[in-house]
Amino acid sequence: MFLVVASSTEPSWLWYATRGLGAATLIVLTCTVVLGIVTATRWMGRATPGFVAADLHRNLSLLALLLLTAHIATTVLDPFAHISVRDVLIPVGASYRPIWLGLGVVASEIMVAVIVTSLLRDRVGPRLWRIVHWAAYGSWPIAVVHGLGTGSDARAPWLIGVVTACVSAVILALLSRIGEGQRSTLPIRAGAAVVATLFVVIGGQWAINGPFQANWSARAGTPVLKTVKSVAHVGPGGFSDPLVGVMVRDASGNVAISMRDTIDTALTITVRSPNPNIETLPVVSIARGTKVLCTVPATAGTTLYAVCGKTRLTITLYGTATAVKSGGNITGRLDTTGPLA
Amino acid sequence: MSQARKLLVNPTQCDGYGFCAEIVPELITLDDWGFPIVDSRPISDDGVIGLAKRAVATCPRLALLLEEAEPKQA
Amino acid sequence: MPVAVSEPAGPAVGHRLLSGPPFTAGYERIDDHERRLGPRPPGNAELIGRLERSGLSGRGGAWFPTSRKWAAVRQASQGRAVVVINGSEGEPLSSKDRTLLLYRPHLVFDGALLAAEALGATDVILYLSRAQRGADRPIEQAIAERVGPARPELPIRIVKTAHRYIAGEATALVNRLSGGPSKPRFSLYRTAERGVDDRPTLVQNAETLAHVAMIARYGSDWFRKLGTQGAPGSTLMTLCGNVRRPGVYEVNLGVPLGKVLQAAGGTFTPPAGALIGGYFGSWVPGAALAGLPVEPNLLRDQYHAALGCGIVAVLPQDGCGIVESTRILSYLAAESAAQCGPCVNGLNALAETMERVSASQPKPGDIENVVRWIGMVRNRGACHHPDGAVGQLASALEAFRDHLSDHLYGRRCRGTESQGFPSPPLPGDRWR
Numbered sequence: 001m002f003l004v005v006a007s008s009t010e011p012s013w014l015w016y017a018t019r020g021l022g023a024a025t026l027i028v029l030t031c032t033v034v035l036g037i038v039t040a041t042r043w044m045g046r047a048t049p050g051f052v053a054a055d056l057h058r059n060l061s062l063l064a065l066l067l068l069t070a071h072i073a074t075t076v077l078d079p080f081a082h083i084s085v086r087d088v089l090i091p092v093g094a095s096y097r098p099i100w101l102g103l104g105v106v107a108s109e110i111m112v113a114v115i116v117t118s119l120l121r122d123r124v125g126p127r128l129w130r131i132v133h134w135a136a137y138g139s140w141p142i143a144v145v146h147g148l149g150t151g152s153d154a155r156a157p158w159l160i161g162v163v164t165a166c167v168s169a170v171i172l173a174l175l176s177r178i179g180e181g182q183r184s185t186l187p188i189r190a191g192a193a194v195v196a197t198l199f200v201v202i203g204g205q206w207a208i209n210g211p212f213q214a215n216w217s218a219r220a221g222t223p224v225l226k227t228v229k230s231v232a233h234v235g236p237g238g239f240s241d242p243l244v245g246v247m248v249r250d251a252s253g254n255v256a257i258s259m260r261d262t263i264d265t266a267l268t269i270t271v272r273s274p275n276p277n278i279e280t281l282p283v284v285s286i287a288r289g290t291k292v293l294c295t296v297p298a299t300a301g302t303t304l305y306a307v308c309g310k311t312r313l314t315i316t317l318y319g320t321a322t323a324v325k326s327g328g329n330i331t332g333r334l335d336t337t338g339p340l341a
Numbered sequence: 342m343s344q345a346r347k348l349l350v351n352p353t354q355c356d357g358y359g360f361c362a363e364i365v366p367e368l369i370t371l372d373d374w375g376f377p378i379v380d381s382r383p384i385s386d387d388g389v390i391g392l393a394k395r396a397v398a399t400c401p402r403l404a405l406l407l408e409e410a411e412p413k414q415a
Numbered sequence: 416m417p418v419a420v421s422e423p424a425g426p427a428v429g430h431r432l433l434s435g436p437p438f439t440a441g442y443e444r445i446d447d448h449e450r451r452l453g454p455r456p457p458g459n460a461e462l463i464g465r466l467e468r469s470g471l472s473g474r475g476g477a478w479f480p481t482s483r484k485w486a487a488v489r490q491a492s493q494g495r496a497v498v499v500i501n502g503s504e505g506e507p508l509s510s511k512d513r514t515l516l517l518y519r520p521h522l523v524f525d526g527a528l529l530a531a532e533a534l535g536a537t538d539v540i541l542y543l544s545r546a547q548r549g550a551d552r553p554i555e556q557a558i559a560e561r562v563g564p565a566r567p568e569l570p571i572r573i574v575k576t577a578h579r580y581i582a583g584e585a586t587a588l589v590n591r592l593s594g595g596p597s598k599p600r601f602s603l604y605r606t607a608e609r610g611v612d613d614r615p616t617l618v619q620n621a622e623t624l625a626h627v628a629m630i631a632r633y634g635s636d637w638f639r640k641l642g643t644q645g646a647p648g649s650t651l652m653t654l655c656g657n658v659r660r661p662g663v664y665e666v667n668l669g670v671p672l673g674k675v676l677q678a679a680g681g682t683f684t685p686p687a688g689a690l691i692g693g694y695f696g697s698w699v700p701g702a703a704l705a706g707l708p709v710e711p712n713l714l715r716d717q718y719h720a721a722l723g724c725g726i727v728a729v730l731p732q733d734g735c736g737i738v739e740s741t742r743i744l745s746y747l748a749a750e751s752a753a754q755c756g757p758c759v760n761g762l763n764a765l766a767e768t769m770e771r772v773s774a775s776q777p778k779p780g781d782i783e784n785v786v787r788w789i790g791m792v793r794n795r796g797a798c799h800h801p802d803g804a805v806g807q808l809a810s811a812l813e814a815f816r817d818h819l820s821d822h823l824y825g826r827r828c829r830g831t832e833s834q835g836f837p838s839p840p841l842p843g844d845r846w847r
Contacts, residue, residue, distance in 0.1 A: 039401060040358060051360035051399045126354055126403040351601040352755035353797045372791050373764075376756035408603070 014078035021071035022104075023162050026147050028064040029111070030166035032057060033140045037173040041180075058118070065115055068108055097220040100149030103142050110139035140170065141199050148211040149220055155212055155328055167203075171196060217246070232288075233264045234341045238311070243269060243332040257317070259332060269315060269334060271304060284308075284315065286340060293340055311338035345383040347410035348393045352376075354404035361405055365392040383410035431641075431649050432625050433665045438518050442553040445560040448521040455525045456631050458532030463489065466627065469635035470647040474511075475501060475583070475620030476695060476724040478646075478711045481627070484617065487607035489534045491615035496536035499592065499611070500527045502621045503544040503576065503583040506693040507746075507840050508726045511651035512621040514663045516543075517550045519625065520557035526624025528568050529631050530617055539571045540611075542588055546578035577845040580694070580750035584798050585618045587752070596846035598752040599798035620724075622651050642668035646710045652725035656689070656836050657682045657734070666709055672727065673705035683835070684732035688814055692723025694743050694839075695803035697810035698736050704729075720810065728837065735830020737822055740811035741766070741773035746839035747804040752846075758801040761792035765808065774831070775822045782823060785812070 035057035044053050075083050083101065087094035091102035091109075114136045117124045124132075144163060174196050178189045210216055233239045245259025254273040261267035270285045274297075281297040284306045298306035304315040314335040348368050350361075357375040367389050368380045384390055390407075397405040435443055435451055449455070467482035488496050500523060504512040515523055531539050541554070558571050574592055576582050582597035585606050591597040592611040602609065610616020626648060630638050639647040646668045652675065655661045659680030666675055672689075676682060686701045697720035699707060708714065711722040730736060748762035765788050768781050789805045796802070812819055821828060 040356075049360070049363035050358060051363050051396075054358075054360055054399050054401060121398070121403055126351075129403055349603075351797070352757065352795060353599075353601050355756060357756050372757060372761075372795075373788070374756055374760035376760070376795070378791070378795065406603075 012078055012080060014074045015080040018071055018074035018078060021067055021074060022147060022150075023159060025064055025067040025071050026143055026166055027162060028060055028067055029140060029143055030169055032060040032064050033136070034169050034173040035060060036136070037170070037177050041177065061111075061115060061118075065111065068111060072108065097150050097222055100146055100220055104146035104150055107139045107142040107146055110135050110142070114139070141203065145203065145206075148207055155216075160212075167200065171200065231263050232266060233336075233339050235339060238336040238338055239264070240333060240335045241267075243315070243334050245269075245330060245332070246328060247330045257330065259330070261334060267334075267340060271298065271315070284313070286313075288341065308340060311336050311340060345385045345410045346390050346393065346407050347381050347383050348379055348396075349381055349406045349408060350377055350379045351404045351406065354402045355400075356402050356404075358401055360399045360401070361396040364396040364399060365389065368393060369396070379405075430665060431629060432515065432519060432522060432622070432651065433663070435519065438514075442518055442520055442557055445521050445557070448519075452629075453632050455528065455628070458529035458534075458631070460489070460533060462529060462533045462627075462631055465630060465635050469630050469638040470645075471623065471626055471630060471638065472646070472711070473620055474622040474626070474650060474724070476506075476692070476721075478722065481619070481623055484607060484619070485530065485534060487605065488615050488617045491608045492535040493615075494535045494537065496531075496534045496615045496617065497538045497540065497592075497611045498527050498531045498534065498536045499588060499616060499618045500524075500539070500541045500571075500621055500624060501583050501588060501618055502547075503542050503578075503588070504547075504621075505544070505578070505580045505583040506695070506724055506726060507580075508653060508655055508693055508728050508837060509724050510653045511663050511725060513547055513550060514651070515621050515625055516547075516554055520554055521561075522625035522628045523621045524557065524561060524571060524624075525628035525631070526619075526626070527571065529627055530619065530624065531569050534615075534617060536617070537569070538611075539569050540592060541571050541573045542583075542592065543573060543575050544578040544582060545575050577843055577847055579843045579846065580747065581752060581798065581800050582846075584800070586798060588618055589616060591847065598754060598846055599796075599800070601797040643710055645712045650709075650722075650725055652709070652727060654679045654727050654729070656727075657684060657686055657729040657731040659683060666725075669708060669710045671705065672707040672709055675709060675727070676704070676729070682729055682731075687730040687732055687734050688736050689730060690726070690728040690739070690743075690807070692721040693726035693728075694747060694807060695799075696721050696723040696726065696807060698740060698807070698814040699810075700814045701730070721806075731833055731835030733829050734833045734836050735773075735818065735828050736811045736815040737769075737819055738773045738828065738830040738833075739836050740808055741769040743839055744769055744804055744808050746842060747800070747807075749842035751800060752798075755796040755801075757792050757795035761788050761795075762801060762804055764788055765792075765805065769808065772819075772822050773828075775825050775828055777823055777825075782819075 035053060039050075039053050039057060042050055042053075044050075072088050076085055076088060083094060083096050087096070087101060088105055088108075091105040092098065094101045113132050117129050117132045121129050144167065147159075148163060174192060178193050210219070213219075233241075241261045241263040243259040244262055245257060247255060247257045249255050255271075256273070257271040259269045261269070266289045268287050272283050274280055274282055279297070282300055282304065283295060284298040284304060285295040286293045286308055294308040296306045296308060298304040298315070302317045304313075304317075306313045306315070315332060316335070317330060317332040348365075355376060359371055359375050359377070361377055362369040362371045368384070369377045372378055384393065393407055397407050436447065463482050463485050466485065467480070471481045472478040473481055473484070502512050502516050502523070504510075527539050527541075530536065541558075543550075543554075554573070558573070561568055562570055576591050576597045579597055581587050581599060582591065584599050586599045586602060587597045589606050589610045590600045606616045606618055608615055610618070626638070642648045648668060649665050650668055652664050652666050653662070654664060654675070658676060659682070661679065664675060664678060686704055688698055688701045689704055690696060690698050691707070691714070697718075699718065699720055703718070707718065707720075709722065714720045714722050730739065744762070745766040748766040751759050751762055753759040765785060768777075768785055771777050772781055772785070785808075789809050792801045792805050794802060818828070
């Protein structure tokens with residue numbers, strides 16, 4: 001049974017904004033970390049003063065903080081996932097994907113601590129400043145894992161591309177920095193190489209078996225939210241309701257769509273590809289709760305026509321061009337000429 | 342007239358990045374090994390003090406200190 | 416206010432700290448010590464005034480006025496001060512502190528307890544290096560003698576550290592006693608204000624404390640009966656190298672060095688020169704030795720030399736100051752804590768260059784580099800280790816400048832085979 005996120009309306013622009021801002025924060029944070037790693041290597045060339053690289057690193061970190069603030073603000077303001085102010089301050093106990101959200105809280109708190117101690121470096125002293133700054137090395141992988149675990153776009157090519165680019169950039173920066181140094185720093189450099197390798201190996205395995213899987217949304221703890229109102233269309237007359245659901249594409253190209261009526265929330269609609277040896281048309285199945293109302297063939301395409309008992313159904317799927325390629329969340333509309341009971 | 346300051350380096354923290362010498366060459370030059378030779382006499386010029394503050398903020402090792410100093414005798 | 420004293424019981428000229436039973440008898444027990452010199456008076460603020468009038472200066476090498484150091488600690492103390500007896504004696508050629516701790520420990524301990532009482536300290540620590548293992552038992556026994564119901568004194572705690580050249584430097588000592596390695600620390604505060612565990616700390620050389628123990632008993636006028644107006648009293652010196660009877664001697668400050676060498680039986684061969692003050696000190700050419708005043712202020716002002724911790728290492732006639740100075744420089748480069756770029760880079764570059772010069776195979780530009788680096792390294796470390804190292808080298812280049820030109824022109828020097836001057840030990844590798 002697919003768990004579907006639903007609310008009284010479709011996701012608002014804030015939900016999309018926070019996902020985009022999260023990715024942007026990760027990109028700028030990655031740049032900050034990479035610049036921090038290579039500051040000592042005069043990567044800007046002999047002709048440019050070294051302090052320019054140091055200042056760039058610092059300014060990018062402030063930009064990352066700005067984007068982080070916007071990302072957190074849009075998350076809290078968005079009604080879709082019901083993430084509250086408490087949830088972004090305390091890394092446990094949120095209702096929406098608690099572990100992965102909690103990691104984001106941890107990463108952002110480390111980032112804030114780094115920036116605050118840097119602004120107050122006179123008071124803080126070199127030792128404490130350096131310890132907190134080293135924690136920044138930890139905040140970045142936590143942010144990556146948070147992004148893959150919490151975000152709804154884990155399987156989207158653009159996000160996979162962004163994450164791959166960010167991880168590669170940091171690995172390359174680490175390699176160039178680890179390779180050079182005095183003998184006395186060899187243990188710490190070797191340690192960094194080991195940790196980085198472990199992160200890539202373990203993180204990669206987790207990503208492949210976790211967020212990149214179709215059922216990650218459920219495993220990550222996406223809650224089923226109650227709608228504001230649920231109207232059961234059992235009386236005469238047709239209706240037209242928005243649908244929300246997921247599309248899953250398996251290795252051989254077969255598609256299975258599972259959607260829920262956002263108004264009459266007991267209604268679920270599934271569509272599956274025809275069985276190649278037996279059928280030629282996709283099959284639609286409508287259920288109210290656990291009771292299957294009908295299972296009938298439908299016309300193929302982004303708009304499906306089917307007849308269930310005496311009621312004609314039109315199922316329109318939105319944005320299927322993207323969904324067909326990547327799988328994941330989709331929306332649609334169900335129009336009927338009569339009740340479904 | 343603002344308080345005179347003096348710029349000091351903690352040589353045990355310093356790793357020879359050299360950003361300080363780029364920012365405030367009025368007070369810092371680099372030796373043969375890239376480490377700063379710091380003029381620690383009292384500074385009263387506000388412009389130089391400003392540059393010194395920037396150098397203190399930019400040092401990746403927090404090795405520079407700007408302390409209060411007795412004003413230079415005329 | 417001077418205290419009237421009768422004729423001192425034991426010490427005569429040249430024999431104050433070292434008077435008493437012969438060293439073959441082992442360390443002087445506390446009962447003998449008190450019978451010979453009288454019981455230890457209590458320490459108080461008045462003692463600081465007495466030290467000031469006595470003009471006692473620290474015998475650890477810096478010759479800093481002892482009363483000023485005590486006054487600074489007392490002012491900051493507020494009952495939490497720490498007294499540290501610096502017995503680590505990092506200079507390889509020095510034996511005076513070890514001699515005192517082995518044979519006259521109660522003089523040193525008296526001084527430390529006087530300080531603790533005068534400064535309001537709650538801890539007294541004896542800081543030793545592990546090289547002095549042979550001295551462990553007598554020192555522990557002497558400390559144990561002071562514990563008991565008859566003696567309401569603070570106990571003395573021993574802390575040992577690796578035998579490194581700079582382990583005895585004040586901030587390195589404080590670092591070690593605060594739980595870290597014996598490496599110097601940069602601080603805007605003096606140890607008198609913030610030392611061990613950030614408490615006001617008195618770091619005092621063992622010999623200085625022995626003098627304090629005497630002054631407390633016999634007064635400042637008595638102390639001033641020896642020595643000069645500017646540098647009163649006696650001081651311990653370690654003589655080695657080209658002398659017939661090397662060892663520790665107690666010397667009347669102000670006498671010419673020639674008389675001290677005579678007291679040590681004279682030299683085997685006419686000296687080519689001598690290193691005064693240890694590896695932190697200065698080379699003096701042979702011709703100047705006989706008349707050289709054993710007085711820290713005159714040495715500094717008139718001879719650009721330093722008495723330091725009283726070492727006199729005499730070169731034999733066929734010895735070469737350039738060769739020996741280079742060996743010492745290499746040792747000091749290896750003994751750097753390697754915390755400060757100018758020190759570790761500068762001393763290593765200087766040692767590498769001087770090794771070529773000392774082997775009479777210099778490259779073009781070597782001596783110019785040496786002169787430049789000597790100026791470049793001074794005063795740029797967290798401690799004065801690089802200053803001492805380059806000071807020693809610079810004095811050798813000056814004192815043996817005629818002979819230096821032999822090296823620069825590739826002429827062979829017999830000094831490399833000379834056996835009559837002690838070589839530096841192997842550098843250590845640990846810091847605790």
